[in-house]
Amino acid sequence: MKVVIFGITGQDGSYLAELLVKKGYEVIGVTRRVSVNTLSRIEHILPQLTIVEGDITDGFNISKIIESHEPDEVYNLAAQSHVGTSFKQPSLTWDITGAGVLNILEAIRYSSRKDQIRFYQASSSEMFGKNYTTSENASLMMSDDKVVVDDPTGKGFYEYKKYQDENTPFIPQSPYGIAKLAAHHLVRNYRESYGIHGSCGILFNHESERRGEQFVTRKITKWIGEFVLWSNQSSMDIDTTSDPDFILDNGRKFPKLRLGNLDARRDWGHAADYVEAMWLMLQQDEPDDYVVATGETRSVREFLDASFSFVEVDDWSNLVVIDPEFYRAAEVEYLLGIPTKAKRKLGWSPRIDFKSLAERMVAYDVKEAGLQRPSIQTV
Ligand code: NAP
Ligand code: F7E
Numbered sequence: 001m002k003v004v005i006f007g008i009t010g011q012d013g014s015y016l017a018e019l020l021v022k023k024g025y026e027v028i029g030v031t032r033r034v035s036v037n038t039l040s041r042i043e044h045i046l047p048q049l050t051i052v053e054g055d056i057t058d059g060f061n062i063s064k065i066i067e068s069h070e071p072d073e074v075y076n077l078a079a080q081s082h083v084g085t086s087f088k089q090p091s092l093t094w095d096i097t098g099a100g101v102l103n104i105l106e107a108i109r110y111s112s113r114k115d116q117i118r119f120y121q122a123s124s125s126e127m128f129g130k131n132y133t134t135s136e137n138a139s140l141m142m143s144d145d146k147v148v149v150d151d152p153t154g155k156g157f158y159e160y161k162k163y164q165d166e167n168t169p170f171i172p173q174s175p176y177g178i179a180k181l182a183a184h185h186l187v188r189n190y191r192e193s194y195g196i197h198g199s200c201g202i203l204f205n206h207e208s209e210r211r212g213e214q215f216v217t218r219k220i221t222k223w224i225g226e227f228v229l230w231s232n233q234s235s236m237d238i239d240t241t242s243d244p245d246f247i248l249d250n251g252r253k254f255p256k257l258r259l260g261n262l263d264a265r266r267d268w269g270h271a272a273d274y275v276e277a278m279w280l281m282l283q284q285d286e287p288d289d290y291v292v293a294t295g296e297t298r299s300v301r302e303f304l305d306a307s308f309s310f311v312e313v314d315d316w317s318n319l320v321v322i323d324p325e326f327y328r329a330a331e332v333e334y335l336l337g338i339p340t341k342a343k344r345k346l347g348w349s350p351r352i353d354f355k356s357l358a359e360r361m362v363a364y365d366v367k368e369a370g371l372q373r374p375s376i377q378t379v
Helices: 011-022 040-048 059-069 083-088 090-109 175-194 216-232 271-282 300-310 340-346 354-372
Strands: 002-006 026-031 049-053 073-076 118-124 147-150 157-160 197-203 246-249 252-255 257-259 289-292 320-322
Touching: 002 011, 002 059, 011 026, 011 040, 011 271, 026 059, 040 049, 049 059, 059 090, 073 090, 073 271, 083 090, 083 175, 090 118, 090 175, 118 175, 118 271, 175 197, 197 271, 216 246, 216 252, 216 257, 216 300, 216 354, 271 289, 271 340, 289 340, 300 354
Parallel strands: 002 026, 002 073, 026 049, 073 118, 118 197, 197 289, 257 320
Antiparallel strands: 147 157, 246 252
């Protein structure tokens, strides 16, 4: 079996490539030409991959790749995937995250192997934006005005008042969410119009030791790693209160962690679990759309708690600065995905929980910081 992965150099692309190599696929990864090396996440499996140059905004190039490599499965993980950046560069986000998907769909539509190709599109919980299903309009009603749904962890039943599932209407809050929603509808339209075997995974936030450093979880764990290294070299108690922006120690200073909205809630899982759901979707006879999530919602503040407590810091309030620079023009405040359909139809469940996710990421970044030995700024 042959597979083409767009976005192979990203977090998910690297885990998916590993999974498919392990399953015996011939993996073709598409990378765009940039001035730096972007292969670091897949370096360890490079000898088992075929890398070809391509950009999903270039339709002819994409058609050529699909026609010449004759894949059985095509995964589109390529995107301008940072929500904050999508407010700063909306046109670019639209071209890649929205219109780029149309290029792949058109390439499949006109391919001589259209009926043999199965396509996966990386849809996102950002498409729900500010919407959620509540006990008022939920399909499963309970007498005391609470919604009861299957507990995806299999421990029984959980009660939820607000959640998102495949039936929740989309009200995206960012150029990124809107581009993803356009792509999501294009896949459905090409499925219905041309019989393309296209499935969309509506994936909620998933993180890992390979997460991009601009996303809030990795930004936090990376900072903790560097802070642990710095504070290990301290000779006395460090001063966290005298300077609003820096932590001080006997003439040395370390910048505090600058973050935006700490009250936003996300449903956070681990990327290694989520790529298995992608693959399972393409093994189904019928294409369909699935929510992939853990069924638990946590705030950024809770991620800070879990991460700092792993390095035995109980009170992080003087280590973090709230910086409006990191606020968004419009925020998605609440995400909690119900993966009941994925569980029932795909047999998928997440394995790595919230606490283990935070701990794995901090442990990795503490080790990384130690290895890299960053230079310490002195005053
Ligand atoms: P990521 O780490 O940002 O990776 C994005 C990938 O897209 C990179 O390989 C990047 O290549 C590639 N790319 C960007 N622009 C491209 C272009 N014009 N042509 C070809 N490739 C291009 O994202 P991720 O976290 O792995 O997420 C994978 C996909 O799932 C994305 O579509 C994302 O929007 C979506 N998603 C992610 C989450 C999540 O929580 N992680 C949740 C839901 C949906 P470079 O290395 O060259 O930049
Ligand atoms: O933000 C808040 C921020 O950038 C999470 C992408 O993979 O998941 C991701 O999008 C929350 C937001 O992820 C900072 O305002 C506070 O409420 O880590 P994030 P995201 O926006 O949820 C979805 C499902 C995708 O599809 C996307 O591709 O954290 N937050 N302070 C911050 N966020 C960032 N980045 N940086 C901060 O300093």
